[in-house]
Structures are given as structure tokens and as C-alpha cells.
Amino acid sequence: MFELEKLVRPNIRAMQPYSSARDEFQGEARVMLDANENSLGSAGPDRFNRYPDPHQRAVKAALAPLKQVEPGQIFLGNGSDEAIDLLVRLTCRPGQDRILILPPTYGMYEVAANLNDVALERIPLTPDFQLSPEAVAQIVASDAKLVFVCSPNNPTGNLLHAAAVEEILQGFRGLVVVDEAYADFAAAPSWTSRLAEFPNLVVLQTFSKAWGLAGLRLGMAFASGALIGYLNKIKPPYNVSEASQQHALAALRDAPRFEQMRQELLRGRRWLEDQLSGVGIVEQLFPSNANFLLARFRPDATAVYNYLLGLGIVVRNRTTQPGCAGCLRLTVGTPAENEQLVAALRDFKR
Incomplete structure (x- = not known):
């Protein structure tokens, strides 16, 4: 049976989190002299002389109904990379514990492990980039503290079979982190809909892809309230800027624009798939949900x-990644950019 308290590092369970000025006072005041801010205003844009809400309450309140979760099940950070790093630090003792990854996959999992002096266990995907029954059995038997399951996977683009992921969730003793950075482009339900079933499930998403806000560096993690509480305990106090929060709120209010862009990118992906299948130098085109x-x-x-x-x-040249020999990763661009790419590939002289 999964027990979060046993998985969290003992020193983190015992630590007293930093208490910021905005933790100790919330609401409106006529005179705010508690946080050593510049009360005269900003040297640059207006309204940024005050510290942001450290818990991003307004963004979470707007995001929760869209994702059909409670605000207390949401963590917001400096890209998904912050959540990845915090999850490793939350559970893994440097020099003692390890995490599990499924190559080829997103490179930041390995970076976070190396940065925190945490060992890596690698269980490769099959040649068609899926989880074999043998791989699932190895994952379930592992005593790694967490496993990163990227689906749709980067750099391959495919969804991992849901039955295999569910088997891991049922049997793995650590945290199962399902990275859904590209889920908005996939015709499959998000694993956020299964949070109530699996207390060891963490789902990562991002504003960088379908929302078109990569420059904001705003990532999302969804999990049980208890786990989110631990992430909030160990994060930097003001990890998401006021500018990022305001722009995220504006984007969430403009849902029709989001859906319009998403549909256009899906049309562009279908067009590229059709065109590239007829390009002579393309030996194989892998199915994509990204x-x-x-x-x-x-x-x-x-x-x-x-x-x-x-x-x-x-x-992106991915030829050195496991299972990706001879492969390039091609992002769906604007219609004009897609046409330029295909025309250039057709003109390539061997």
C-alpha cells in the first residue's frame, strides 16, 4: 500500500518551511510596510513593486474547473522543470536513492537526477516506443523512489498504452509521474481524471505548448492535496512572478483562442504527415500525438x-537518443513554415 509519508525524505517531513510576508498577511491593506518592497512604485512597468501571491490562488481558481480538479490539487512552478526537480528532492536522498526513466525520453529527468546526486535506473521502451510486459514487471519490482512516464513521449510523440501505465500505478511503490506536456494534442483523456484512484499519481502539464506561452515558464503539477502541500513547502516562496500570473489569467480567459490554435496545429500535423510520407529521404514516420x-x-x-x-x-537532431538512430524531430510550424520544410526536404540531394 502506498504511503506518502514514508516516501518523503525525513528531513523534509520535519523541516519548517520559510514563511514569507505574503504568507503571514493576505488581503488588502491601506499601508503595506511588512515585506521591504519599494513603496514608491516600479522603475519599469507599473504594479510590479509588490511581491506576487506565493500560492497563485487566482490562477489556480481559474485553472481548477478547466482541469476538473480542486485548487489544492494544483502546483504551479517555473516550467514543468521546477516540479521535476522538486519531486526528486522531495523523495530522494542524495547519494542513496534513485529514480527510474524510460528512454528515449525527456532529458530533464536525467539532469534533475544528476543535479541532486541521485542514481538513474533506465528501462528502455520497445522499438516502437512502448512499454513491454517485461518492462512493466521491472518497473513494478523496482525500489526507485519515482518513475517518470512521458506520454505523449518526447522525442517520439506517441502515447504510451494506458493499460501499461495503469499496471505501473497499481504496482509501483513510489511516485508515478506522468508527464503530459503534449496532452492537448492527444485524443485521450488526461490522467488527471484518475487522481482520486491513485494516491501515487502526479501529472505534469505546461502552458508552453498548446497555450503558446513558453516564454512565461509556467508549468503545472496535479496530485493529491497532501503531495501538493509538500511541493509548496519546499518551493522558493515567490516561484511564479506576478507577470506570469497575470498573463496566465489572461490566457485562461481567452479559451477560444487556445482552441483555435490547438486545432490549427493539429491540421498542420496531419498535413505534414501526409506530405512527408511522400518524401523520398524519409524512411519512417512515427505516429504522433504531439x-x-x-x-x-x-x-x-x-x-x-x-x-x-x-x-x-x-x-532537432535526435540521432544519439536510444532507439532514435537516423531521426530528426520536426515541430509543427505555421502553414508557411511547414511548406518551407517540406519543399527543402524534397530538394535535398543525397
């Missing part, structure tokens, strides 16, 4: 990458 395509090129993907770079077209 806003990018992974394609295997012949005879030399790096030569294709350098050729595109020479034309001012930047894609």
Missing part, C-alpha cells in the same frame, strides 16, 4: 539536419 513528428531519414540524418540548418530551418 505537436511534432519524429522522422527517420536516409541515408544520413545529420547531413539532412545540417542541410536544413544552412537554409535557416532549425529542427
Whole structure:
């Protein structure tokens, strides 16, 4: 049976969190002289001389009904990367514990492990980038503190089979972190709908992809209220700026724009899939549930990458990733950018 208290590092259970001025006073006041802010105003834009809400209450209140969760089940951070780092620090003792990853996958999981002196256990996906029954059995048997399950996966673009993920959730003794950065492009329900069933489930999402707010650096984590409480306990006090909170609220109020962009990107993905399937140097096009395509090129993907770079077209070379030999990752762009990419690939001379 999963017990969060046993998974959290003892020193974190015992620690007293930092209490900011905005934790100790909330609400409106005529004279605010508690936080050593500049009461004269801002040197730059207005309204930024005061510290932001450390718990981002307004953003969470707007986000909760959209995600069909409670505000207390939401953590907001400096991109999903902050949540990844905090989850590792929350559960893993440096030099003693380890996390589990499923390569090829998002590189920040390994960076967070290395930064925190935490060992890595790697269980590779199959050649078609799925979880084999043997891999699921290995994960369930592992005593790693957490496993990162990226679905849709980066850099491959595919959803991992839900039955395999559910088996991991039922059997793994640590935290199961399902990274859904690209979930808005997938025709599958979010794992946030299963939070009540699995106390060891953490779901990561982001404003960087479908919302088009990569420059804000605003990531989301959804989990039990108890786990979110621990993340809030160990995060920096003002980890999300006032500007990021205000822009996120504006985006959440403009849901039609979000849906319009999402649909346009899905049309662009379908167009690219159709066009690239007829390009001679494309040896294999992998199915995608994200806003990018992974394609295997012949005879030399790096030569294709350098050729595109020479034309001012930047894609991602993934040839060194496990299972991705000869592969480039192609983000869905504007219709004009997609046409430029396909035309350039058709003109490539071997």
C-alpha cells in the first residue's frame, strides 16, 4: 500500500518551511510596510513593486474547473522543470536513492537526477516506443523512489498504452509521474481524471505548448492535496512572478483562442504527415500525438539536419537518443513554415 509519508525524505517531513510576508498577511491593506518592497512604485512597468501571491490562488481558481480538479490539487512552478526537480528532492536522498526513466525520453529527468546526486535506473521502451510486459514487471519490482512516464513521449510523440501505465500505478511503490506536456494534442483523456484512484499519481502539464506561452515558464503539477502541500513547502516562496500570473489569467480567459490554435496545429500535423510520407529521404514516420513528428531519414540524418540548418530551418537532431538512430524531430510550424520544410526536404540531394 502506498504511503506518502514514508516516501518523503525525513528531513523534509520535519523541516519548517520559510514563511514569507505574503504568507503571514493576505488581503488588502491601506499601508503595506511588512515585506521591504519599494513603496514608491516600479522603475519599469507599473504594479510590479509588490511581491506576487506565493500560492497563485487566482490562477489556480481559474485553472481548477478547466482541469476538473480542486485548487489544492494544483502546483504551479517555473516550467514543468521546477516540479521535476522538486519531486526528486522531495523523495530522494542524495547519494542513496534513485529514480527510474524510460528512454528515449525527456532529458530533464536525467539532469534533475544528476543535479541532486541521485542514481538513474533506465528501462528502455520497445522499438516502437512502448512499454513491454517485461518492462512493466521491472518497473513494478523496482525500489526507485519515482518513475517518470512521458506520454505523449518526447522525442517520439506517441502515447504510451494506458493499460501499461495503469499496471505501473497499481504496482509501483513510489511516485508515478506522468508527464503530459503534449496532452492537448492527444485524443485521450488526461490522467488527471484518475487522481482520486491513485494516491501515487502526479501529472505534469505546461502552458508552453498548446497555450503558446513558453516564454512565461509556467508549468503545472496535479496530485493529491497532501503531495501538493509538500511541493509548496519546499518551493522558493515567490516561484511564479506576478507577470506570469497575470498573463496566465489572461490566457485562461481567452479559451477560444487556445482552441483555435490547438486545432490549427493539429491540421498542420496531419498535413505534414501526409506530405512527408511522400518524401523520398524519409524512411519512417512515427505516429504522433504531439505537436511534432519524429522522422527517420536516409541515408544520413545529420547531413539532412545540417542541410536544413544552412537554409535557416532549425529542427532537432535526435540521432544519439536510444532507439532514435537516423531521426530528426520536426515541430509543427505555421502553414508557411511547414511548406518551407517540406519543399527543402524534397530538394535535398543525397
